[in-house]
Amino acid sequence: MMKVLLTGATGFVGTYVQRTLSTLPMVDQEGMAIDLLDSPKVESFIKDSDFDAVIHLAALSSVAQSFQDPRLTWEVNLWGTFNLLQALKKKKFNGAFLYVSSSEVYGKVSEDQLGVKENFSLKPISPYGASKAAAEHLCFQWGETNGFSVVMVRPFNHTGPGQEDRFVLSSFAKQLAKIFLGNQEPCLKVGNIEVARDFLDVRDVVKAYQLILERAALPDFRSQVFNVCSGHAISLKEILQAQISCMNIPVEIKQDPQLVRPVEVLKIYGDSSRLKKLIPWKPQYSIFDTFSQMVDFWKEELS
Structure with a gap:
């Protein structure tokens, strides 16, 4: 063994x-x-x-x-x-x-x-x-x-349920959960959400x-x-807007200068073909579903 x-x-x-x-x-x-x-x-x-x-x-x-x-x-x-x-x-x-x-x-x-x-x-x-x-x-x-x-x-x-809120999507998920529960004004503080990542x-x-x-x-x-990697990039803005639409709550998105990095990669995604040739693996989860689960996780944590 x-x-x-x-x-x-x-x-x-x-x-x-x-x-x-x-x-x-x-x-x-x-x-x-x-x-x-x-x-x-x-x-x-x-x-x-x-x-x-x-x-x-x-x-x-x-x-x-x-x-x-x-x-x-x-x-x-x-x-x-x-x-x-x-x-x-x-x-x-x-x-x-x-x-x-x-x-x-x-x-x-x-x-x-x-x-x-x-x-x-x-x-x-x-x-x-x-x-x-x-x-x-x-x-x-x-x-x-x-x-x-x-x-x-x-x-x-x-990312996923249970990630610390110092990471971007978990921070967004926690804020949305607090807004949903009435524990935060309907204003989401963000950095640069135009960046696109391979999530x-x-x-x-x-x-x-x-x-x-x-x-x-x-x-x-x-x-x-x-x-x-997944092989494609999705912007933070896309993920946020999809979740806010599903939650059907009014939310203002406001950029906080302190959350903007001094240098930033605007877009990146990878190629996992080398790995996929050798193992029977491909992503099973949609990042949109994952983010929704993260919001639910924070709702439970904060309730």
Whole structure:
């Protein structure tokens, strides 16, 4: 039986990964309740743990937060990953290592280069994106020189019920729920909602992780990177307007300058054809349905 070490297990995506893995009798989960920046504790934990595969989710994953605290973003996302890899090397680990990167590594992409393929040059424009790109290179090098079966994934924007409200769609969903319940004036505070993103439901994303992990030791996966995406872009404005129309409530949308990022990718979507050739995966959830479920989630939380 495969036994999986999952970092970031208590985070938004981590909780969904645990639910997905728990349905598989071959998988047992290990939670990692330690600071990845504490190298001695990481090494002690890894040394004393028994596992065959690693999913490395733990990261500071907010683009906005990365501008507010770039140093911490780099420390956690790069040096935290280094400490984990170093501990695995000392353990003589030779199993599968799935590194969860981000589409933010691509940065700005011109219209004629969409949807982005994995061989597109990396030009991140946020501390978060830059730190994830650096960690990708670290993971690749470590896999080539230390015997790991490393696979890297670049998920595009993914969301779902339970996501923290510091992320854009969850913030919108929470505000709409408060307006519906009469706890907020019918005014929605937003940043730039003209931007268009390749959105996925978190449940589709973690299903892809599961299918990749099961095949990570195969030659077609080892030392490879895969986009996990829908293949098309939808603007925040479209998602908001559709939900407001369904709720049939009057809402004013007002831009808050504090919510506008200093630099912004206006439109991006990816190409997941490399992944789809190798695993039986395609998105099952509509982002409009997902967003509606997120509003319902916040209604329950706030009631």
